Amino acid sequence: MELPDSPPLTVVRPGEGQVGELGAIGVQFKLWGHDTGGALSVVEHPFPVGALVPPHLHTREDEYSIVIEGEIGFRSGDREVVLGPGGYITKPRGELHAMWNAGAVQARMIEIISPAGFEHFFREVSELIAAGPAASEEGADLAERYGLRFEEPDWLPEIIERYGLTPR
Numbered sequence: 612m613e614l615p616d617s618p619p620l621t622v623v624r625p626g627e628g629q630v631g632e633l634g635a636i637g638v639q640f641k642l643w644g645h646d647t648g649g650a651l652s653v654v655e656h657p658f659p660v661g662a663l664v665p666p667h668l669h670t671r672e673d674e675y676s677i678v679i680e681g682e683i684g685f686r687s688g689d690r691e692v693v694l695g696p697g698g699y700i701t702k703p704r705g706e707l708h709a710m711w712n713a714g715a716v717q718a719r720m721i722e723i724i725s726p727a728g729f730e731h732f733f734r735e736v737s738e739l740i741a742a743g744p745a746a747s748e749e750g751a752d753l754a755e756r757y758g759l760r761f762e763e764p765d766w767l768p769e770i771i772e773r774y775g776l777t778p779r
Contacts, residue, residue, distance in 0.1 A: 621646040628655070631737025635662045635779045638737060644727025652730035657719045658683060658712040661777040666709040666767060670758035672729050674702040674722055676710070681718025684711045684774060686766065707762055711776050732757040 621642060629640045633656075642653040658681065666686070676685070678698045685692055685700050687708035694700060702708045712718045724730060735753055754761065771778060 632740050633736050638733045649727050651723055651725040652727040654722050659717055660712055663711040663776040663778045666707050666764055667761045668707045669704045672724050673704050674724055676700050677721040679719050681716050682714035683718045683720055684713035713774055
């Protein structure tokens with residue numbers, strides 16, 4: 612019996628991977644969809660103090676986050692939690708969620724995205740930001756192409772105030 616072709620072996624050492632800025636947080640690309648046969652992608656996100664990823668929902672993928680430094684707050688649906696290093700959380704597609712640095716030092720998390728593909732949204736946003744303000748108007752089209760929707764729920768101002776966040 613012949614096995615299906617496997618993706619090639621990929622090795623990413625600590626500190627390696629393309630780096631970009633997404634506005635409030637950064638991104639470091641670890642595994643792309645082509646590394647995993649499209650099953651998933653992996654990125655790391657540094658969260659500066661005061662950083663907020665605004666409420667949004669994914670229509671095509673699920674996200675799994677692992678906090679590796681600092682404290683990150685998560686709101687998904689009507690559930691809220693702050694996790695420190697070693698904490699895991701699932702953020703299912705179709706559910707509004709937000710994330711923020713909940714502490715006084717930089718935080719960092721690993722994000723596993725399934726299926727792969729959304730890592731290209733991060734790459735394109737990073738390229739738009741690097742291109743400067745004139746290119747930023749393309750952001751709405753970009754979100755729509757990747758099935759991403761942003762919302763402003765009534766709980767957001769209280770979280771911003773409670774954690775002293777600086778939304779961008």
